[in-house]
Amino acid sequence: MNRIISWIMGTFFRWLPHRAVTGLRPSGRPDADSPVLVTGNYSLTLRRLLAAIRGEDAWVLSADSGGINVWCAACGGGFTHLQVISAVKVSRLAEKVSHRVLVLPALAAPGVDAREVKEHTGFSVRFGPVRAGDIPAFLAAGRKKTPAMRHADFSLSHRLDMLLSMNFILWLPLALVFGIFFPHAFWGVTALFWGVAAVSYVLFPWLPGRTGYLRMLWIMGGVALLLGLAGAQWGSGPLAFWPWMIGGAAITTLVFFDAAGIVAPMASDAEALAFALGIKSLPGLLAEKPLGRVSQDPDLCIGCGLCLDICPLAVFEKPLEGKKPVTVRPGACFSCGACVLQCPSGALSLAGKAARPGG
Amino acid sequence: MFSYLYMKILESSPERYDRGISMASLGAADRSRERMVKDLGPDDRVADLGTGTGALAFLAAEKGATVTGLDASAGMLAVAERKRAAHPAGDRVRFVQASVGQMDEVLETGACTAVVSSLLFSELSPDERSYALSQAFRTLVPGGRLVISDETLPVGFFRRLVYRAVRLVMVLVSFLLVQAGTRPVTGLPEMVVQEGFTVERVEILNRMGSFFILFARKPETP
Numbered sequence: 119m120n121r122i123i124s125w126i127m128g129t130f131f132r133w134l135p136h137r138a139v140t141g142l143r144p145s146g147r148p149d150a151d152s153p154v155l156v157t158g159n160y161s162l163t164l165r166r167l168l169a170a171i172r173g174e175d176a177w178v179l180s181a182d183s184g185g186i187n188v189w190c191a192a193c194g195g196g197f198t199h200l201q202v203i204s205a206v207k208v209s210r211l212a213e214k215v216s217h218r219v220l221v222l223p224a225l226a227a228p229g230v231d232a233r234e235v236k237e238h239t240g241f242s243v244r245f246g247p248v249r250a251g252d253i254p255a256f257l258a259a260g261r262k263k264t265p266a267m268r269h270a271d272f273s274l275s276h277r278l279d280m281l282l283s284m285n286f287i288l289w290l291p292l293a294l295v296f297g298i299f300f301p302h303a304f305w306g307v308t309a310l311f312w313g314v315a316a317v318s319y320v321l322f323p324w325l326p327g328r329t330g331y332l333r334m335l336w337i338m339g340g341v342a343l344l345l346g347l348a349g350a351q352w353g354s355g356p357l358a359f360w361p362w363m364i365g366g367a368a369i370t371t372l373v374f375f376d377a378a379g380i381v382a383p384m385a386s387d388a389e390a391l392a393f394a395l396g397i398k399s400l401p402g403l404l405a406e407k408p409l410g411r412v413s414q415d416p417d418l419c420i421g422c423g424l425c426l427d428i429c430p431l432a433v434f435e436k437p438l439e440g441k442k443p444v445t446v447r448p449g450a451c452f453s454c455g456a457c458v459l460q461c462p463s464g465a466l467s468l469a470g471k472a473a474r475p476g477g
Numbered sequence: 478m479f480s481y482l483y484m485k486i487l488e489s490s491p492e493r494y495d496r497g498i499s500m501a502s503l504g505a506a507d508r509s510r511e512r513m514v515k516d517l518g519p520d521d522r523v524a525d526l527g528t529g530t531g532a533l534a535f536l537a538a539e540k541g542a543t544v545t546g547l548d549a550s551a552g553m554l555a556v557a558e559r560k561r562a563a564h565p566a567g568d569r570v571r572f573v574q575a576s577v578g579q580m581d582e583v584l585e586t587g588a589c590t591a592v593v594s595s596l597l598f599s600e601l602s603p604d605e606r607s608y609a610l611s612q613a614f615r616t617l618v619p620g621g622r623l624v625i626s627d628e629t630l631p632v633g634f635f636r637r638l639v640y641r642a643v644r645l646v647m648v649l650v651s652f653l654l655v656q657a658g659t660r661p662v663t664g665l666p667e668m669v670v671q672e673g674f675t676v677e678r679v680e681i682l683n684r685m686g687s688f689f690i691l692f693a694r695k696p697e698t699p
């Protein structure tokens with residue numbers, strides 16, 4: 119029953135939190151030396167993690183992320199060292215394992231301050247791979263990440279996964295309103311919605327434009343153009359289908375509301391919009407933070423390599439063995455703040471040029 | 478940044494919270510808090526776990542006790558602070574933002590003569606429940622009191638059936654609003670004993686048998 123609910127929530131209602139019971143779970147037959155994998159309590163994440171490590175002997179420690187996925191919760195202030203510290207203490211982990219290392223998802227790095235965790239629990243934090251599927255290989259390699267394991271996945275398959283799960287809940291209210299009040303337009307609106315959503319999600323990486331909202335204009339224009347052509351061909355003129363053009367623009371706006379943050383390594387437009395509108399924080403979802411691109415003070419950097427290890431967008435690079443990591447692609451930074459929080463020497467900041475207009 | 482509307486509902490809920498709870502429990506929550514603080518007096522130093530908007534903390538302060546209210550939610554505590562400013566016994570109450578997992582940092586050993594908690598345990602995971610009890614034990618003086626009220630599963634087939642039916646509706650509504658599930662608290666007396674307390678009595682507050690107060694004590698001599 120729980121699995122079915124979790125599947126339904128994960129597939130159709132991914133925008134809504136869905137909480138799993140927090141606490142320590144064994145995977146396989148872990149003992150005092152087995153690794154401890156920490157994650158949030160979004161039921162879908164937890165289910166995928168447990169499935170990904172089937173066959174490994176490990177402890178899975180689920181901390182309270184408010185039923186939201188780790189990345190969103192960590193960026194929005196709902197998954198921090200406080201939740202991790204609490205989970206470690208409450209589960210009495212220290213009595214169950216003899217080592218003192220936690221493996222956290224790399225995407226928790228924007229929220230979980232590793233030094234605080236160490237100070238309050240005695241456990242040091244290692245940031246693991248971005249994808250749960252890479253965890254067995256990561257563990258087998260002695261907790262070492264390959265570059266591919268570090269980078270966030272915005273591949274086509276990720277985008278298609280998001281297509282259904284992120285848009286269903288946007289479509290649902292439309293479907294209800296049109297199904298009840300304007301049944302004759304129901305199928306048209308539905309086809310338009312999913313057409314726009316599918317094309318947008320698939321083409322997103324190739325649409326020109328620095329922000330998601332700029333890229334949105336291409337889709338809007340495309341929809342208007344197609345409808346205009348259709349009107350000229352089958353209707354009374356290019357503007358014959360004008361209500362659909364307006365509807366198409368509205369639907370495109372809806373689909374693009376937060377698309378950039380979902381399907382691309384780009385800062386969230388919705389976040390910048392909220393900040394611009396004066397909404398600085400929403401508990402657990404949105405936290406006030408600078409939206410500039412990363413900049414590095416080479417004099418402060420001690421060359422520990424942590425930033426390189428946790429940046430999901432390969433902004434940093436280590437030029438030669440023994441040299442300090444340098445920011446080689448500051449333009450790719452989308453201001454998640456992970457490296458700034460974790461850098462032990464305060465060498466990094468997001469004070470640079472804003473990654474996006476309106477931020 | 479996601480469902481803005483939903484967050485708004487959550488955010489504004491602390492204000493509507495007091496009325497909501499007393500309605501949802503058909504008055505049992507209000508009655509239980511009165512009974513929980515009945516034996517407290519000016520000599521008591523009390524910790525109220527999961528204090529929320531401070532309902533129980535203020536009642537204890539009205540008896541003369543000094544109270545520390547702990548809660549993980551900043552939103553709840555903001556409302557509690559507002560109430561405190563207007564409350565005649567408000568200067569005997571202090572609120573601290575801390576989750577159950579931080580009890581070891583905010584409550585000193587032997588600092589309390591009573592630990593009270595209303596409607597918190599149903600929101601805790603099994604781990605958190607036993608941790609909260611062990612920390613309560615540590616912070617209490619010998620002979621100190623533990624008083625916990627919450628929802629439980631009624632005894633008896635028919636009552637359970639009625640309870641489950643009513644609860645299903647409540648769960649659906651609360652799920653739509655806040656996605657926060659609560660679990661009725663079962664097996665608490667056993668857990669309390671396991672942490673070293675002596676259970677004095679368990680009172681059942683409503684006819685359905687779904688609302689209890691547990692009174693326990695830390696033994697005088699270990």
Ligand SMILES: C[S@@+](CC[C@H](N)C(=O)[O-])C[C@H]1O[C@@H](n2cnc3c(N)ncnc32)[C@H](O)[C@@H]1O
Pocket residue numbers: 498526527528529530531532533547548549550553575576577578594595596597600601605
């Ligand atoms: C149902 S309210 C009860 C409030 C109050 N005691 C009363 O009787 O009205 C539960 C409270 O517990 C808090 N809470 C839930 N989980 C908690 C945790 N792990 N640590 C501390 N507080 C928690 C919530 O923030 C909420 O304010």
Ligand code: SF4
Pocket residue numbers: 414418419420421422423424425426442443460461462463464465466
């Ligand atoms: S994390 Fe900070 S100190 Fe470490 S390499 Fe990066 S910039 Fe330098």
Ligand code: SF4
Pocket residue numbers: 412428429430431432433450451452453454455456457458
């Ligand atoms: S460089 Fe930018 S994207 Fe990379 S971790 Fe730092 S803030 Fe995040």
